[in-house]
Amino acid sequence: MPPFSLPAAAGPWPRAILIDLAGVLHVGNQAIPGAVEALGRLRATGIPLRFLTNTTRSPRSALVRLLQGLGFDIQPEELRTAVQATCQLVKDQGLHPYYLVHPDIREEVGPDGEDPDAVVLGDAGAYFSFDAMNKAFRLIMAGHPFIAMARNRYFQEADGLTLDLGGFVAALECGAGVAAEVAGKPAALFFLSPLQELGVPPGEAVLIGDDWRDDVLGAQSLGIPGILVKTGKYRPGDETRMSPAPAKVVADFPGAVDYLLSLMQVKA
Amino acid sequence: MPPFSLPAAAGPWPRAILIDLAGVLHVGNQAIPGAVEALGRLRATGIPLRFLTNTTRSPRSALVRLLQGLGFDIQPEELRTAVQATCQLVKDQGLHPYYLVHPDIREEVGPDGEDPDAVVLGDAGAYFSFDAMNKAFRLIMAGHPFIAMARNRYFQEADGLTLDLGGFVAALECGAGVAAEVAGKPAALFFLSPLQELGVPPGEAVLIGDDWRDDVLGAQSLGIPGILVKTGKYRPGDETRMSPAPAKVVADFPGAVDYLLSLMQVKA
Numbered sequence: 001m002p003p004f005s006l007p008a009a010a011g012p013w014p015r016a017i018l019i020d021l022a023g024v025l026h027v028g029n030q031a032i033p034g035a036v037e038a039l040g041r042l043r044a045t046g047i048p049l050r051f052l053t054n055t056t057r058s059p060r061s062a063l064v065r066l067l068q069g070l071g072f073d074i075q076p077e078e079l080r081t082a083v084q085a086t087c088q089l090v091k092d093q094g095l096h097p098y099y100l101v102h103p104d105i106r107e108e109v110g111p112d113g114e115d116p117d118a119v120v121l122g123d124a125g126a127y128f129s130f131d132a133m134n135k136a137f138r139l140i141m142a143g144h145p146f147i148a149m150a151r152n153r154y155f156q157e158a159d160g161l162t163l164d165l166g167g168f169v170a171a172l173e174c175g176a177g178v179a180a181e182v183a184g185k186p187a188a189l190f191f192l193s194p195l196q197e198l199g200v201p202p203g204e205a206v207l208i209g210d211d212w213r214d215d216v217l218g219a220q221s222l223g224i225p226g227i228l229v230k231t232g233k234y235r236p237g238d239e240t241r242m243s244p245a246p247a248k249v250v251a252d253f254p255g256a257v258d259y260l261l262s263l264m265q266v267k268a
Numbered sequence: 269m270p271p272f273s274l275p276a277a278a279g280p281w282p283r284a285i286l287i288d289l290a291g292v293l294h295v296g297n298q299a300i301p302g303a304v305e306a307l308g309r310l311r312a313t314g315i316p317l318r319f320l321t322n323t324t325r326s327p328r329s330a331l332v333r334l335l336q337g338l339g340f341d342i343q344p345e346e347l348r349t350a351v352q353a354t355c356q357l358v359k360d361q362g363l364h365p366y367y368l369v370h371p372d373i374r375e376e377v378g379p380d381g382e383d384p385d386a387v388v389l390g391d392a393g394a395y396f397s398f399d400a401m402n403k404a405f406r407l408i409m410a411g412h413p414f415i416a417m418a419r420n421r422y423f424q425e426a427d428g429l430t431l432d433l434g435g436f437v438a439a440l441e442c443g444a445g446v447a448a449e450v451a452g453k454p455a456a457l458f459f460l461s462p463l464q465e466l467g468v469p470p471g472e473a474v475l476i477g478d479d480w481r482d483d484v485l486g487a488q489s490l491g492i493p494g495i496l497v498k499t500g501k502y503r504p505g506d507e508t509r510m511s512p513a514p515a516k517v518v519a520d521f522p523g524a525v526d527y528l529l530s531l532m533q534v535k536a
Contacts, residue, residue, distance in 0.1 A: 124398075126397075126398045127398070128397075128401070129394075130392075130393060130395070130396045133396070134430055137422070137429070137431045137435070141422075141429055153442060153444075153445070154409075154443055162402055162405075163398070163401055163405045163439070164443075166442055166443060167438075167442045170435075170438045170443075171436055172435060173438070174434055174435045174437075175432075175434060
């Protein structure tokens with residue numbers, strides 16, 4: 001199958017850009033080389049940007065602080081996190097969950113329900129103990145809803161790839177024989193609600209991500225062209241694992257910005 | 269689809285009986301009521317018995333001690349464990365694994381390879397820490413073989429259902445995007461090798477188990493009729509989750525023995 005097509009029509013395009021954070025703008029507490037300056041060039045176009053992250057080990061405030069500390073021009077209101085999306089889901093459904101999450105995001109999600117009627121999983125990292133997993137398992141087996149903040153499989157850390165919460169979601173799904181409801185990427189609403197707020201149809205937006213599955217495939221399945229960067233969790237051949245292929249594959253975030261700017265000049 | 273058919277031919281039948289342990293003969297350190305006496309009645313027929321267990325938290329010697337202590341007439345050489353099957357697999361393939369297993373079976377598997385070239389997962393229970401899981405994940409991502417002693421989803425403990433290693437196998441499979449090689453049930457060899465030793469074809473044996481998937485479906489897919497007992501991890505409706513349905517569904521192990529003895533009388 002040919003790659004996902006970029007729209008052919010001339011005119012102001014794209015009208016919004018969705019950007020993944022970890023692996024695209026930074027890895028751990030290191031900015032991707034050239035990314036700060038590239039974001040500046042993208043800012044100069046005036047196109048609205050939204051930053052989407054499935055990172056669920058750090059609170060929103062810490063993410064903003066980290067990115068701004070690395071020199072990125074990002075405003076808190078432009079950041080959409082899977083934790084935020086989960087809290088909205090819990091509120092909409094009137095649930096009082098048991099949260100198997102990292103202590104750093106406890107303040108953002110609030111206390112556990114006294115008599116929990118749901119299970120919420122975040123990337124608890126070192127806090128994924130057997131006892132916590134078994135508690136979640138028993139609640140799910142009792143018929144309570146199971147919400148996963150995301151289902152990312154792994155992420156890049158300074159010393160190597162690290163298991164993300166996806167495996168632990170799969171563990172409970174396998175154990176209990178149910179499917180989790182995912183709040184972050186690749187949930188449709190997580191991509192579409194920032195676009196709805198901006199009044200931009202999916203085909204007139206573009207996404208930049210390092211995760212072929214949760215970023216690029218997720219976006220493209222909704223009609224949002226995806227640009228895959230070869231940084232972060234990218235592994236050689238990732239672009240061949242999805243169909244249709246990414247709209248574009250580039251070396252890194254600066255390469256994605258160069259590409260988008262070149263298209264804008266052609267279209268202008 | 270109709271239930272799995274028992275052989276119609278008259279004659280000495282069955283010629284071997286495969287019996288699951290946990291959930292069938294006992295739950296934790298309690299014998300299933302009537303099971304000790306029922307095993308005695310089965311013994312009286314002189315039919316060879318083999319006991320197959322996917323329990324990987326306890327060493328072989330402790331399992332024999334537990335069962336004999338509960339009054340069961342079981343000889344050590346009749347017991348086939350997933351740990352044993354795993355050790356055979358590791359030896360056959362010349363591997364030096366990192367073992368993510370319960371400390372109680374460490375003596376049985378031996379020390380970790382100094383520079384591990386494989387990952388072996390047992391039911392580590394409380395020892396399923398994030399660090400151990402991440403170590404296993406990185407070895408598998410580096411291309412090393414991944415062997416699971418079993419992939420049972422849960423088992424019955426005195427205080428409720430408990431996550432077995434299956435979920436943690438799924439976690440690593442999901443994270444690393446690979447499939448584990450399973451050594452215990454429902455691996456074909458685990459059912460077939462005791463029958464081969466006895467010289468009994470699959471269709472002339474019968475299995476008694478409480479796990480519709482790993483016991484009964486596993487056996488029936490090899491041509492061994494399966495009897496599902498409604499004790500241990502059995503949940504209402506389990507018999508409808510598999511196709512063809514179990515050859516027979518009974519209340520418990522004594523019920524299974526009554527059923528087999530009644531068939532033998534008819535056939536005699």
